[in-house]
Amino acid sequence: MKSVYCLNPISNAGMSRFDDTYCIADSIENADAVLLRSASMHEMTLPDSLLAIGRAGAGVNNIPLDSCAKKGIVVFNTPGANANGVKELVIAGLMLASRDIAGGCHWVRENKDDPNIAKTAEKAKKAFAGNEIKGKKLGVIGLGAIGVLVANAASELGMEVFGCDPYLSIQNAVRLSHHITIVKDNDEIYNQCDYITIHVPALDSTKGMLNKRAFDQMKDGVKILNFARDILVNDADMADALASGKVSRYVTDFPNPAVVNMPGALVLPHLGASTEESEENCAVMAVNQIMDYLENGNIENSVNYPSCSLGYRKKASRICVCHYNRPNVISQLTSLFGEAGVNISDMVSKSRGEYAYAMFDVEAPVSDEFEKKLEAMENIIRIRIL
């Protein structure tokens, strides 16, 4: 029986895919796999039993990817599965930044006991007037799953859209509308856009990228949208930019003690992916990937190991090896197979940075002793015999 522990509620659309060879555990102890959304795993002690972590979502800054890789724990995410949910909220964010919808709703609630509210509203409404987004310039930083959808949708709404992504994939480039202007660096976005929306992962290299240096280059009154992660924006610099009017609105999906106290900031409680559809898409993808890894050893959409597959397991045994990406590992493994008289019928080996993964289908079941010999080899992180 394989044991799965959930750190956050995961949609039943995904959970119902687990058959009776799986149980949903009450604790992480002895779990084979963990499923989660935004819970932080950085401070957790992970059990030796843990083989895989499935992030039902895109961002993986809540998971210690490298220490997991060193323990042979494969971490998966669900690329694109919640992108439409986020895109729709970003479009709402553009409207919230342009018209004082939030202020208007607040005024109505405050005046709910006024019997003449219809008349009073006609006088009061001028305080909540705004601008239309049509014809305005939008800069999209990060043209991944979400950025591309946001860029295309904003263009459809009549905005002039500029996008920047130094690592733009071919897959995303072909999805991008030909109406979008791709610029070489973010400075070209900063100095001409009326609205700037950021859709990059939280990495050491992106942390605090929207800072004083960036704000200084922007147009006065620029509106900033952040549906990616709070640490991408330097909060102290944002507070100054809002106070001076350099930034006229900051719409963010990430409440923190600094941002909730900033006049001019509109803060949502991390709602980007909180739609039934996104939650289902992410859960189904995460569960499928975890099941395929636990049952067949195949890796798809990992963020710390390479993609690698031998399809469904048909042979007597499948040997899966997480190892360091160093010279000679595969030849040492295959020599050991030869010495033990284990015949390989199929194999695949892939690497990603410091780590690598190899799969071997063999004709006959292998002994515990053979498994121990494999485990004892230099540069081997984890052996799994399926």
Ligand SMILES: NC(=O)C1=CN([C@@H]2O[C@H](COP(=O)(O)OP(=O)(O)OC[C@H]3O[C@@H](n4cnc5c(N)ncnc54)[C@H](O)[C@@H]3O)[C@@H](O)[C@H]2O)C=CC1
């Ligand atoms: N508010 C919410 O609920 C959600 C937030 N997110 C956040 O949004 C981020 C993006 O999500 P996806 O688009 O699905 O990810 P993605 O991986 O498809 O796209 C990220 C893009 O950013 C680009 N990039 C990386 N560094 C860059 C830089 N310095 N400048 C410009 N581009 C850069 C990458 O090349 C990639 O194309 C996630 O990492 C996550 O933090 C994702 C889903 C839901």
Ligand SMILES: O=C(O)CCC(=O)C(=O)O
């Ligand atoms: O699961 C969630 O609500 C968070 C989504 C998110 O931030 C992500 O996918 O990166």
